[in-house]
Amino acid sequence: MKHIAFLLLLFPSILFAQKKDLAKSILIIPPKQVVTVDYPYYKGFRVKVWNKAKFEVGVSARNKETDSLQKGFGLNKGASASLSVEEDMYLQFENRFFAPLKVEYTIFKGKPGKKKVGELTPQRGFYLVNTTAQAIPLKIPGVMNPNLSPFSKSGVDLPIGQKILLSVAGKDLLLLTVSDSIPKGAQVNVADLIDRALNKE
Numbered sequence: 001m002k003h004i005a006f007l008l009l010l011f012p013s014i015l016f017a018q019k020k021d022l023a024k025s026i027l028i029i030p031p032k033q034v035v036t037v038d039y040p041y042y043k044g045f046r047v048k049v050w051n052k053a054k055f056e057v058g059v060s061a062r063n064k065e066t067d068s069l070q071k072g073f074g075l076n077k078g079a080s081a082s083l084s085v086e087e088d089m090y091l092q093f094e095n096r097f098f099a100p101l102k103v104e105y106t107i108f109k110g111k112p113g114k115k116k117v118g119e120l121t122p123q124r125g126f127y128l129v130n131t132t133a134q135a136i137p138l139k140i141p142g143v144m145n146p147n148l149s150p151f152s153k154s155g156v157d158l159p160i161g162q163k164i165l166l167s168v169a170g171k172d173l174l175l176l177t178v179s180d181s182i183p184k185g186a187q188v189n190v191a192d193l194i195d196r197a198l199n200k201e
Contacts, residue, residue, distance in 0.1 A: 024104045029095040038090040046108040047091055050080045053101035058094030060144060061085045068125050068157035072144035096147060124178050125157040126186040136190055139165040139172060148190060166194060173197050
């Protein structure tokens with residue numbers, strides 16, 4: 001598991017740029033590291049992130065108990081985006097590059113809206129495993145576009161029916177549709193999924 005630098009509100013390496021109407025936190029993410037941010041006394045929050053680096057930054061919300069991915073995205077250089085982080089989640093920034101990345105973010109206190117109980121979609125938690133020596137860029141529409149590092153695994157917690165795609169020659173290749181047939185905690189070999197999907201073409 002990657003080394004994780006855990007940040008709380010008063011962690012000394014966070015610099016605050018104060019404005020009358022907006023307070024931005026400036027964060028430097030070390031090369032090939034992930035940094036987590038948690039506000040344990042908030043009942044959820046919304047964050048707006050600005051990518052001030054030259055490369056893409058991974059931004060995600062993950063379950064506090066399982067570390068599994070709940071939602072997220074890759075934020076391109078110069079771009080900004082918002083993400084809601086619920087009470088049982090923490091915020092994670094990921095740097096996949098060999099250079100430090102700079103981001104700025106602002107926290108908006110308040111509980112994000114949740115679906116009513118009757119609208120909840122069953123979830124399935126499992127691992128996407130990359131057993132190859134190459135990075136595998138995936139698409140999980142509406143969730144994030146994770147880039148699986150060589151010889152790594154990434155935990156996900158996705159709704160039943162969620163599709164996982166791979167872009168090949170400008171087309172989206174369907175690798176997997178999440179179903180309840182996937183055992184909880186299963187390790188799904190992405191290379192095998194790609195092989196099966198290509199052989200169907």
